[in-house]
Amino acid sequence: DWTPASFVHETIEQLKKQIGDAHVIMALSGGVDSTVAATLISRAIGDRLHGIFVDNGVLRKDEFEQVLATYQQLGLNVKGVNAKQLFYNELKGKTDPEAKRKTIGKLFIDVFQQEAEQIKEAKFLGQGTIYPDVIESVSVHGPSVTIKSHHNVGGLPEKMHLSLVEPLRLLFKDEVRKVGLELGIPTDMINRHPFPGPGLAIRILGEITEEKVQLLQAADHIYIQGLKDNNLYTQVWQAGAILLPVKSVGVMGDERTYEFTVALRAVTSVDGMTADWAHLPYEFLANMSNEIINNVRGINRVVYDISSKPPATIEWE
Ligand code: XMP
Numbered sequence: 001d002w003t004p005a006s007f008v009h010e011t012i013e014q015l016k017k018q019i020g021d022a023h024v025i026m027a028l029s030g031g032v033d034s035t036v037a038a039t040l041i042s043r044a045i046g047d048r049l050h051g052i053f054v055d056n057g058v059l060r061k062d063e064f065e066q067v068l069a070t071y072q073q074l075g076l077n078v079k080g081v082n083a084k085q086l087f088y089n090e091l092k093g094k095t096d097p098e099a100k101r102k103t104i105g106k107l108f109i110d111v112f113q114q115e116a117e118q119i120k121e122a123k124f125l126g127q128g129t130i131y132p133d134v135i136e137s138v139s140v141h142g143p144s145v146t147i148k149s150h151h152n153v154g155g156l157p158e159k160m161h162l163s164l165v166e167p168l169r170l171l172f173k174d175e176v177r178k179v180g181l182e183l184g185i186p187t188d189m190i191n192r193h194p195f196p197g198p199g200l201a202i203r204i205l206g207e208i209t210e211e212k213v214q215l216l217q218a219a220d221h222i223y224i225q226g227l228k229d230n231n232l233y234t235q236v237w238q239a240g241a242i243l244l245p246v247k248s249v250g251v252m253g254d255e256r257t258y259e260f261t262v263a264l265r266a267v268t269s270v271d272g273m274t275a276d277w278a279h280l281p282y283e284f285l286a287n288m289s290n291e292i293i294n295n296v297r298g299i300n301r302v303v304y305d306i307s308s309k310p311p312a313t314i315e316w317e
Contacts, residue, residue: 004175004182004259008040011167019124024165026126027108028053028078030067033128033168035189036180038076040167041126043183043247047077051123054108057084058199058208059225061217069190083111087200091201091208097317099204100208104198116160123273125162130171132271162185193238194272202317206245216243218296219262226288236278239266241292242305242316250293250300259300262292275309 024041028034028051042049044314051071055064064080071078116122160207168176180190196202200220204212220241227233242263250257264285269275289302305312 002175004178007171007175007179008043008182012044012249013032015041015165015167018165019045019048021048022123023048023050023119023121024124024126025050025052025119025122025162027051027112028067028071028076029128029195030059030063030192031128031195032173032190032192033130033176033235035070035074035128035185036176036183037126037128037166037168038071038078039074039180039183039185041165042074042076048121049077049126050119051076051078052112053078054111055078055080055082055084056104056108056199057087057210058201058213060195060200061221065281068073070186079115081111083107086111088208093207095206097202100201100317101198104201108197113160122160123162124165125157125160126165128168129166130173130176131170134169135246160225168266191234193233193236193240195240196315202315203242204239205243205316212243213297215296216241216262218293219243219299221294221301222295223264223288226284226291230282230284232266232280235268236266236280237269237272237275238314239264239278241265248301252300257300259298260301261301261303262296263303263305263316264288265314265316267309269309269314272307272314275314277306277308280304290315 026034026038026041026049028038030053038049038051041057052067053071057131065299068078074304087104087107090107091100094100094103171179177190181187198214201208204216223241224233224239227236227239233239242265244261244263246261248261250259266278266280267275268278285304290300292302
């Protein structure tokens with residue numbers, strides 16, 4: 001019967017056989033799946049795994065540095081690539097959600113490919129594909145096609161003559177988490193909420209600027225930290241802040257303000273296909289509103305999204 005320990009043991013043996021003395025390249029996202037997959041591969045082949053983690057400019061506050069530190073702690077051979085300005089430049093003037101997604105997906109492949117080409121010994125491409133992704137990629141309905149688009153490095157395997165290594169292909173999410181714990185991956189990493197590939201770019205409605213990213217990062221950070229401090233983080237499936245393209249009037253001291261609104265979102269869900277808005281305590285929401293408005297200059301109004309999916313979606317774009 002299946003246990004995390006037996007899975008880890010058997011998978012490492014299989015990976016050793018499959019990979020031999022070749023090298024593997026892999027795009028890491030900071031998410032649970034790619035981290036667990038990379039750790040397994042690394043246990044099998046050590047530094048012949050070459051991880052690449054791209055800062056696309058629309059990660060959460062301090063996420064790039066923190067995730068890289070965790071990779072280091074896990075002994076993974078990972079290169080962090082700061083490509084922020086490239087992404088900001090290309091996103092300039094784009095307001096359509098799908099155009100933003102396409103831009104980010106394409107740039108990501110460009111950056112990854114450039115890095116991958118420098119690793120000439122690579123014969124394999126590692127991926128954190130899990131069982132639900134396998135099913136999703138053969139179903140044709142709706143937005144599920146775009147899910148994980150940032151992991152999907154397009155025609156890259158064929159183009160670079162790479163074979164796939166996907167050690168989690170038969171696992172469900174809860175099993176991936178158990179395997180991760182077995183591998184000694186920190187619980188903070190294991191319990192992370194899902195985060196979309198296009199990141200904060202689809203949580204800034206309309207055009208993206210570096211200033212707006214910083215504004216949203218600051219508000220989102222207060223909210224996520226608040227959820228953690230109040231033991232609410234693991235009770236919701238996904239949470240985040242959304243920067244709305246509306247300014248409204250407020251008052252601060254004797255002055256009138258005219259600033260942005262942030263929407264807070266938190267949902268409970270099993271798989272993201274359907275979701276209920278999370279009934280967070282009023283007092284918590286009141287604290288978050290105060291903390292955000294008092295600490296983030298440029299935001300003078302906070303609202304809470306009470307829409308469920310369907311008919312709403314989890315993301316606003
Ligand atoms: P929606 O908004 O469709 O989101 O209810 C369902 C889940 O999918 C995530 N999501 C994405 N993930 N690329 C991704 O990697 C995307 O373009 C994308 N759009 C939505 C969303 O965060 C939620 O977990």
